[in-house]
Amino acid sequence: MSLYNLILVVLGVAILGVAWLPSLLRNYPLSYPIFFIGLGMLLFWLPLGLPDPDPVEFSSFTTHLTEICVTVALTGTGLKIDKRFSLRAWRIPLVLVLGLMLLTIGSFAGIAWGLFGMLPASAVLLAATLAPTDPVLAGDVQVGEPGEGREDNVRLALTAEAGLNDGLAFPFVYLALALLPVAAEPLGARLLHWAWMDLGYRTAMGVLGGWLAGRGLSYLIFDLPHRIRIRPEAYGFVALAVTLTAYGLTELVHGYGFLAVFVAAVTLRRHERSHEYQTEMHDFTDQLERLLIVVILMLFGGAIAWGLFDYLTWTGAALGLLLVLGLRPLGGMLTLMGSGLSWPERLVISFFGIRGIGSFFYLAFALDTRYFPAGRELWATVGFTVLVSVVLHGVLATPVMNWLDRQQGRPTVQEEEEQTTAGPSRHEENPAPASGS
Secondary structure, three states, rough: OOOHHHHHHHHHHHHHHHHHHHHHHHOOOOOOHHHHHHHHHHHHHHOOOOOOOOOOOOOHHHHHHHHHHHHHHHHHHOOOOOOOOOOOOOOHHHHHHHHHHHHHHHHHHHHHHHHOOHHHHHHHHHHHHHHOOOOOOOHHHHOOOOOOOOOOOHHOOOOOHHHHHHHHHHHHHHHHHHOOOOOOOHHHHHHHHHHHHHHHHHOOOHHHHHHHHHHHHHHHHHHHHHHOOOOEEEEEEEEHHHHHHHHHHHHHHHOHHHHHHHHHHHHHHHHOOOOHHHHHHHHHHHHHHHHHHHHHHHHHHHHHHOHHHHHHHHHHHHHHHHHHHHHHHHHHHHHHOHHHHHHHHHHHHHHHHOOOOOHHHHHHHHHHHHOOOHHHHHHHHHHHHHHHHHHHHHHHHHHHHHHHHHHHOOOHHHHHHHHHHHOHHHHOOOOOOOOOO
16 A cells, blocks of 8 residues: 555545534534544554654654644734734733733743652743643634624634734743753853843844734735736735745744734734735635644644653643643633623633644744753643643533623524525515516
8 A cells, every 4th residue: 555645545534524524513512623633543543554653753843844833823813803903902812921821831830840840941841832822723712704703802812812822932932941951051141141032032023023024015915906916816825925924034033933923914904904805815824724733633643642642641641631720720710800801701711721733833842952851751741731622622612602602692603604694585585576567
């Protein structure tokens, strides 16, 4: 059996599945990522001769694959947020990123180091890796497509948080690298360099680079076509250009590309908000994101089947469960006190801190950059935490969001879709005859 042809068949079936499954599972307490992780486990468990999906051995490949996926997802996330950015309108997402994420990293690293005896560098790396919520796997709790209008407090908060913290968690990954005892410079010099370079400069360049890229590309996309016509079917490639240009240019000046991509997409969304190209660009990135997520989830399932959890310790499992079931929900409720949100809104926002592909990227990046002791144990802990999050949040997302919509007196997403896709009324099917007939 040709391995190449087998891989083509597997990818074809998987891509067909990702085209159908989101619609088929919309009314059920199940998300399509769960299906593809299970499919990957099954395929790699069978004696088909598939290659080893070990993320440790192939850390560079894992880094770049997850990097591309997160970058594309951040573009789509920014393009679908209708609400213009302002400190007042985005205060809840900013509180989640600047308050809850820092609280989560500090408390998680402190517990991993002080209570479970992890080395400081490994504790900080694990905390930074698992801190960001995921823009890829959290589609069921995020806002809808551009112009769809479903931007309640919860969906906006979770969507914008996922877009922002995938870039703002990066400084703490660099902090973990700075804490490694194998580094040549004294610890004080390393921390000083981290403070001005990794925390200050890189973050500022991420925001500035994203804003400049968004402004420049807005002119090319929406103003230039008045003089030089761009064919409508090319705007999917324009979305990809936004992603690659904003990311690449910002990384060239040592800024955070993830942050730049999201800022560029949000900036781009401010211009010609009702233009059809906004939807076309978002749809293209959404399709590309789904293609990449299929590959990553199946490889993740394959890694599990090939023994990823053989290195999982009781400490790692306890830390993962503590984060998903304890630190995120309790920290969210504490951070959102005084926010003006109702208690159901605070509860849902606090609970749905979905972990995913961003965590894979950060861990692969760190392990590919420097040597960390117990790297496989770190991968097992991160993989276990992501699996728990995907299953738990994937099962609960639809019923919980439906419950919240009813609590707020809104129709659910399914009810709105049914109204939209319903056939014309009897009056429309049998219009009244024209006067004088």
